[in-house]
Amino acid sequence: MLSYIDKIKEISRRLLKESKVDMVIGFRKGTVVMMNEPCFVKTVADVDKLVWDSNCGINLANYLTNRTERIGIVAKGCDSRNIVTHIIENKIKRDQVVIIGVPCKGMIDRHNIEAMAEAEIQEVIETDDTIQIKGDGFEKTLDKEEVLQENCAICVHRNPVISDELVADEVKEQTDVDRYEDVRHIEALSPEEKWDFFEDLLSTCIRCYGCRNACPLCYCPTCFVDESRPQWVGKSQDSTDIRTFHFLRAYHCAGRCTDCGACERACPMGIKVRLFTKKLEKDCLELFDWKAGLTLEKRPPLDTYRPDDPDEFIR
Amino acid sequence: MKVIKIDKKEWAKGLERLSKTYQLFGPAKHEAFFVFKALEDGELPDLDVQNTRLSPRSVIYPQSEKMFEYTLDEDQEDHHILKEIDKEYSSRAIIGIRPCDAKAFLLVKRNFDAPEYKDPYWIKSYEATTLVGHGCNAPCSSCFCTTAGCGPFHEEGLDILLVDVDDTYLAKIITEKGDRLLAAAGWDTKTDTATNDPIENMKEAAEAKITSMVSTDQLKDKSTTDLFEASFWEDVSFACINCGTCTYVCPTCWCFDIQDETHGLSGIRMRNWDSCMYPLFTFHGSGHNPRDTKTQRVRQRFMHKLKYYVDKYDNGIQCVGCGRCVRFCPVNIDIRRVCDLMNSFEL
Numbered sequence: 001m002l003s004y005i006d007k008i009k010e011i012s013r014r015l016l017k018e019s020k021v022d023m024v025i026g027f028r029k030g031t032v033v034m035m036n037e038p039c040f041v042k043t044v045a046d047v048d049k050l051v052w053d054s055n056c057g058i059n060l061a062n063y064l065t066n067r068t069e070r071i072g073i074v075a076k077g078c079d080s081r082n083i084v085t086h087i088i089e090n091k092i093k094r095d096q097v098v099i100i101g102v103p104c105k106g107m108i109d110r111h112n113i114e115a116m117a118e119a120e121i122q123e124v125i126e127t128d129d130t131i132q133i134k135g136d137g138f139e140k141t142l143d144k145e146e147v148l149q150e151n152c153a154i155c156v157h158r159n160p161v162i163s164d165e166l167v168a169d170e171v172k173e174q175t176d177v178d179r180y181e182d183v184r185h186i187e188a189l190s191p192e193e194k195w196d197f198f199e200d201l202l203s204t205c206i207r208c209y210g211c212r213n214a215c216p217l218c219y220c221p222t223c224f225v226d227e228s229r230p231q232w233v234g235k236s237q238d239s240t241d242i243r244t245f246h247f248l249r250a251y252h253c254a255g256r257c258t259d260c261g262a263c264e265r266a267c268p269m270g271i272k273v274r275l276f277t278k279k280l281e282k283d284c285l286e287l288f289d290w291k292a293g294l295t296l297e298k299r300p301p302l303d304t305y306r307p308d309d310p311d312e313f314i315r
Numbered sequence: 316m317k318v319i320k321i322d323k324k325e326w327a328k329g330l331e332r333l334s335k336t337y338q339l340f341g342p343a344k345h346e347a348f349f350v351f352k353a354l355e356d357g358e359l360p361d362l363d364v365q366n367t368r369l370s371p372r373s374v375i376y377p378q379s380e381k382m383f384e385y386t387l388d389e390d391q392e393d394h395h396i397l398k399e400i401d402k403e404y405s406s407r408a409i410i411g412i413r414p415c416d417a418k419a420f421l422l423v424k425r426n427f428d429a430p431e432y433k434d435p436y437w438i439k440s441y442e443a444t445t446l447v448g449h450g451c452n453a454p455c456s457s458c459f460c461t462t463a464g465c466g467p468f469h470e471e472g473l474d475i476l477l478v479d480v481d482d483t484y485l486a487k488i489i490t491e492k493g494d495r496l497l498a499a500a501g502w503d504t505k506t507d508t509a510t511n512d513p514i515e516n517m518k519e520a521a522e523a524k525i526t527s528m529v530s531t532d533q534l535k536d537k538s539t540t541d542l543f544e545a546s547f548w549e550d551v552s553f554a555c556i557n558c559g560t561c562t563y564v565c566p567t568c569w570c571f572d573i574q575d576e577t578h579g580l581s582g583i584r585m586r587n588w589d590s591c592m593y594p595l596f597t598f599h600g601s602g603h604n605p606r607d608t609k610t611q612r613v614r615q616r617f618m619h620k621l622k623y624y625v626d627k628y629d630n631g632i633q634c635v636g637c638g639r640c641v642r643f644c645p646v647n648i649d650i651r652r653v654c655d656l657m658n659s660f661e662l
Contacts, residue, residue: 035647036647037648038553058645058646063554237378238379268563270348
């Protein structure tokens with residue numbers, strides 16, 4: 001996957017040179033280990049600052065919302081699915097974007113890797129299959145597959161579902177993946193146990209809204225938690241208000257979430273917020289045989305009506 | 316300045332005595348990271364922490380703080396009158412605060428304890444708190460305190476500085492508050508054989524470990540308007556998702572919002588931390604928002620910390636170099652980079 005960068009640069013240079021796009025959205029090298037920063041490149045000369053490695057977990061579709069330029073965008077499988085959702089929801093036009101597709105092998109989970117290290121990680125060296133971490137008095141080589149973000153480890157759409165250029169041959173998709181083990185575990189809890197589970201899960205939330213803002217789906221001009229006339233949700237650290245935010249946000253993502261993991265990756269407190277969205281993903285799959293962002297031809301189940309809806313109350 | 320030696324074997328006993336008259340706060344491990352919390356009976360502060368995820372600012376300035384209560388029940392004589400809520404300001408101590416976080420309270424004090432305005436809640440809380448610092452022998456690679464007016468053994472803002480030397484803590488008593496705390500803890504302060512030397516040596520060694528720097532010398536002389544209109548803001552702000560992480564992990568951010576919450580006929584007036592990253596922060600009643608784009612909001616945060624504050628107080632930047640915003644920004648926007656862009660900006 002490291003070798004993709006040459007092709008990404010080559011395509012970006014060509015698109016800019018031929019004025020096919022006004023900018024390319026990609027990543028530049030981060031200033032701390034295991035982080036890269038989303039950036040735009042507007043000139044051929046700037047293309048060299050683009051990078052590609054296993055620290056490109058941020059979903060770049062988030063940077064397309066309502067933009068008016070012609071844009072080249074580097075897109076992993078999940079980003080491409082969110083670009084599809086963006087196109088369906090009129091947040092960007094198909095002919096405005098040139099999708100530079102990246103067959104992805106998964107992004108690494110920096111929080112998890114940090115927790116595995118004896119002390120602060122000061123240097124990280126990546127090869128195709130390994131991640132070597134170094135710090136004061138320790139050095140460790142990790143198998144990349146073992147330290148992927150959770151959503152990447154269970155991803156079944158690593159290849160872009162829509163693209164104009166591919167930077168490499170498609171990678172093999174994972175099969176035999178159990179995507180919902182954790183959701184089934186929660187489903188099996190009693191109401192009281194569920195209450196306690198969520199209370200504990202959200203106990204460290206500081207309401208920074210990193211999860212919401214990293215999410216390409218959360219583009220409402222005014223989020224319901226920011227409405228002031230009327231104000232639907234309190235602003236304090238009250239646990240009911242915190243739960244309301246997380247539950248409602250998850251429902252707003254039903255049938256649209258691609259499990260890109262941006263929310264969890266963004267959370268400064270390490271809260272497993274994907275547990276909420278995954279439950280709704282599972283429901284959409286079971287009720288409507290629906291997976292988000294795979295096709296431009298069909299609308300997501302919650303913004304359409306079908307006479308054969310599986311639920312009686314709506315028929 | 317007096318330096319005493321505390322045998323680590325006596326550490327827990329002293330803290331236990333201290334807990335009779337002080338409410339103790341300290342770092343504790345919460346799953347994958349450290350937080351500051353009120354210590355339970357017999358619980359010791361975990362001084363193995365490199366730095367906590369959140370700063371201890373909430374010990375003095377809670378994220379949500381009730382100020383007044385009221386009733387809307389017109390049968391009550393005092394209906395529609397705000398009544399102050401009684402609060403407890405007995406002595407408390409933060410054990411194991413890092414020097415950067417302690418210095419941060421002094422920066423925040425310029426806002427909450429200004430000649431024109433006094434914030435009674437913050438001031439009472441701050442005055443009730445004794446800060447027992449813990450010198451940083453192993454600063455993080457993203458710490459840049461030494462060029463942000465602070466340092467791993469910086470004493471400004473601390474009442475006591477603890478330095479970890481083998482089987483002992485050397486405690487440097489910096490203020491009278493610190494002296495009082497030591498008296499209450501009852502450690503054997505008579506064995507005054509320790510000197511300042513080991514502290515100075517360790518301080519030098521720790522400072523040498525900090526390789527991350529910012530330049531701030533030109534900020535004051537730059538034109539505010541030129542910086543405000545600089546072309547780099549589009550590039551700096553592009554990745555920003557406008558979450559509040561940087562402002563909430565920061566020990567020097569002080570902004571809050573006041574809210575009334577009514578349940579039935581009774582209610583409370585409270586204040587909650589707010590963030591200049593949020594659109595609602597500047598949203599006017601008229602519907603107009605003077606900072607309605609993310610570029611404007613990102614610029615505001617950096618201009619406030621690195622220019623307006625510098626100009627207003629003439630006392631350095633509004634940052635102590637703790638590096639939390641650098642480490643926890645979900646998209647890797649780095650204040651060190653922005654500071655250098657601003658400091659070296661030429662039209």
